[in-house]
Amino acid sequence: MTSELLDSTPAALLERARAVLRTAPVVDGHNDLPWAMREQAGYDLDALDLAADQSARLHTDLVRLTAGGVGAQFWSVYVPSRLAGDHAVSATLEQIDFVHALVDRFPDRLRLALTADDLEAARAEGRIASLIGAEGGHSIDCSLATLRALYALGVRYMTLTHNDNTPWADSATDKPAAGGLTAFGEEVVREMNRLGMLVDLSHVSADTMRDALRVSEAPVLFSHSSSRAVCGHPRNVPDDVLALLAGNGGVAMATFVPKFILPAAIEWTAAADENMRAHGFDHLDTTPAGMACQRAYEEANPRPVATVSTVADHLDHMREVAGIDHIGIGGDFDGTAFLPDGLDDVAGYPNLIAELLRRGWSEADLSKLTWHNAVRVLRDAETAAARLRAGGRTPSLATLPGLDGSGGLG
Numbered sequence: 001m002t003s004e005l006l007d008s009t010p011a012a013l014l015e016r017a018r019a020v021l022r023t024a025p026v027v028d029g030h031n032d033l034p035w036a037m038r039e040q041a042g043y044d045l046d047a048l049d050l051a052a053d054q055s056a057r058l059h060t061d062l063v064r065l066t067a068g069g070v071g072a073q074f075w076s077v078y079v080p081s082r083l084a085g086d087h088a089v090s091a092t093l094e095q096i097d098f099v100h101a102l103v104d105r106f107p108d109r110l111r112l113a114l115t116a117d118d119l120e121a122a123r124a125e126g127r128i129a130s131l132i133g134a135e136g137g138h139s140i141d142c143s144l145a146t147l148r149a150l151y152a153l154g155v156r157y158m159t160l161t162h163n164d165n166t167p168w169a170d171s172a173t174d175k176p177a178a179g180g181l182t183a184f185g186e187e188v189v190r191e192m193n194r195l196g197m198l199v200d201l202s203h204v205s206a207d208t209m210r211d212a213l214r215v216s217e218a219p220v221l222f223s224h225s226s227s228r229a230v231c232g233h234p235r236n237v238p239d240d241v242l243a244l245l246a247g248n249g250g251v252a253m254a255t256f257v258p259k260f261i262l263p264a265a266i267e268w269t270a271a272a273d274e275n276m277r278a279h280g281f282d283h284l285d286t287t288p289a290g291m292a293c294q295r296a297y298e299e300a301n302p303r304p305v306a307t308v309s310t311v312a313d314h315l316d317h318m319r320e321v322a323g324i325d326h327i328g329i330g331g332d333f334d335g336t337a338f339l340p341d342g343l344d345d346v347a348g349y350p351n352l353i354a355e356l357l358r359r360g361w362s363e364a365d366l367s368k369l370t371w372h373n374a375v376r377v378l379r380d381a382e383t384a385a386a387r388l389r390a391g392g393r394t395p396s397l398a399t400l401p402g403l404d405g406s407g408g409l410g
Contacts, residue, residue: 008358016363017353018069024367025071025123026349027374029223029253029330030133030202032076033060034095034102036334039287043098045105055345057288059333062109064347065128071371072119072129074157074223075099076335080282081138081164089146092139096132096153103130114154116379123371133200133223136162137169137188142400144191156378157198157221160188160208167400170205172234180207183403186215191396193218196385198378201225202235202255202330209241218384219249219377224330226254226261226314227321233260242318245326251377252322253330254314256306256343261314264304265338272297272337286337294337306340308348312355315369324365328374 033050034043036058041048048054054061065073077095079088103110111122113129122129132154139158140146150158160181161171168185170176178185189212192199199216201209202225212220228236237252245252255261259269273283275297281290318327333339333346342351353366361369 010354013354013357014350016357017350020353020357020363020366021069021071021350021370024371025069026329026370027072027074027119027129028070028333028346029074029221029328029374030076030135030255030335031060031073031331031333031346032078032335033058033333034075034098035078036060036286037098038095039285043094043101045101050102051106051109059339059345061346062106062128064345066109067347068345068349069353069370070128070346070349071123072113072131072374074131074133074330075102076133076135076223077139077155078135078162078335079139080284081136081162084138085141088136088138089141092134092150093153096150096155099130099132100154112154114156115382116375119375119378131156133157133159133198135159135200135223136203137166138162138164140188142167142184144188144396144398147188147191147197148195148395151195151197155197157200157223158192159200159202159223160185160204160212162203168404170208172203172205176205176207178208180205180211181215184398184400186211187396187398187403189215190217190393193381194385194388194393194395196382198381201237205234206238206241209237210244213241213244213248213250216248217388218381219251220245221250221377222252222330224253224255224257224332226311227317229321230314230317231261231263231266233266235260237318239321242322242326245322249326249377249380251326251328251373252318253328253374254311254318256311256331256333256339257336258304258306258310258338258340261310261340262304262306265306268301268303269338271301272303284335286334291337298338303338308340308342308351308355310340311343311352312359315356316359319365324368325373325376327369329369 079091111127198221258265
């Protein structure tokens with residue numbers, strides 16, 4: 001057997017994948033561990049030790065992050081959109097506090113990252129760069145001063161909406177109200193640009209995506225969204241938007257959530273979500289009790305199963321439309337009840353890289369996918385912010401009523 005054939009065996013591909021990740025580890029765009037820790041342990045790192053194997057309860061722990069070749073993680077400081085006003089802000093602050101506590105607990109394994117240089121320094125030190133992303137514009141309660149406070153606390157992206165509209169931006173999964181961004185929503189984008197906070201367009205409507213790309217003076221991010229052409233879920237990115245990323249410089253990070261990547265899983269998940277609500281659970285509940293409810297439903301109603309190949313199909317298409325410089329990975333671990341076979345937890349990234357190698361992706365292209373694109377987009381956002389501030393842009397004092405009228409759009 002020739003060496004060329006040997007290189008195509010599953011074991012050889014997996015070893016090559018691990019070699020790629022040793023040089024260019026994964027920058028993952030979205031992990032919901034902070035909310036899972038809130039729900040399962042009240043943020044208590046003594047009660048749930050993340051240095052130990054937590055595979056019975058979580059998708060994420062430090063051992064499996066290392067095994068998966070993760071070099072940088074955007075920790076999502078998500079709060080559900082049923083929390084509003086001061087309640088949303090305070091819950092977001094608690095989430096941020098947990099990320100800082102997590103990094104402080106494991107200084108030999110984790111490093112807080114605020115800049116692209118911090119990511120590179122963490123990689124050189126053999127530590128996992130820990131970044132913070134706020135999932136949902138409701139977390140700022142329509143206040144640009146609150147946005148600035150989140151940035152000061154380390155938040156480096158904000159998703160403009162979660163599953164429900166904000167008064168200034170339409171969500172992908174709510175009834176359109178603004179037709180995209182309102183005038184105040186556009187000001188939120190401009191202020192994020194001035195700060196150097198990435199504008200995250202996962203969860204937003206296609207019109208909000210297009211408005212944000214029109215307004216933004218810095219690269220945007222999709223922290224955990226896949227291709228709508230491959231799977232027609234509204235949470236995914238349409239091809240016309242993917243095609244705009246080359247001009248903007250942004251990055252779309254493919255997610256692993258089955259209902260976003262496998263068409264057959266959309267209807268099944270909707271029924272499973274209804275079953276969760278019928279039993280008194282939020283459909284996003286991944287506590288042991290919530291998962292027991294999900295598993296019972298799954299046993300009676302076998303689910304369509306996504307695989308590593310399903311995710312690779314999305315990445316193939318996203319590379320074709322957006323270009324290799326504008327794609328990445330955002331798994332959404334600990335934010336979903338189900339995952340593809342082979343990507344069951346954060347240790348699974350080598351399986352995805354091996355599949356892409358099998359499909360003919362070069363190691364240089366894979367390094368862009370896993371590391372270089374994400375580092376560049378953060379650096380470019382920093383550069384844009386410095387340019388805007390040097391040009392005289394000062395903190396915006398705009399308000400929702402002042403730009404959109406009394407109360408904006410509901």
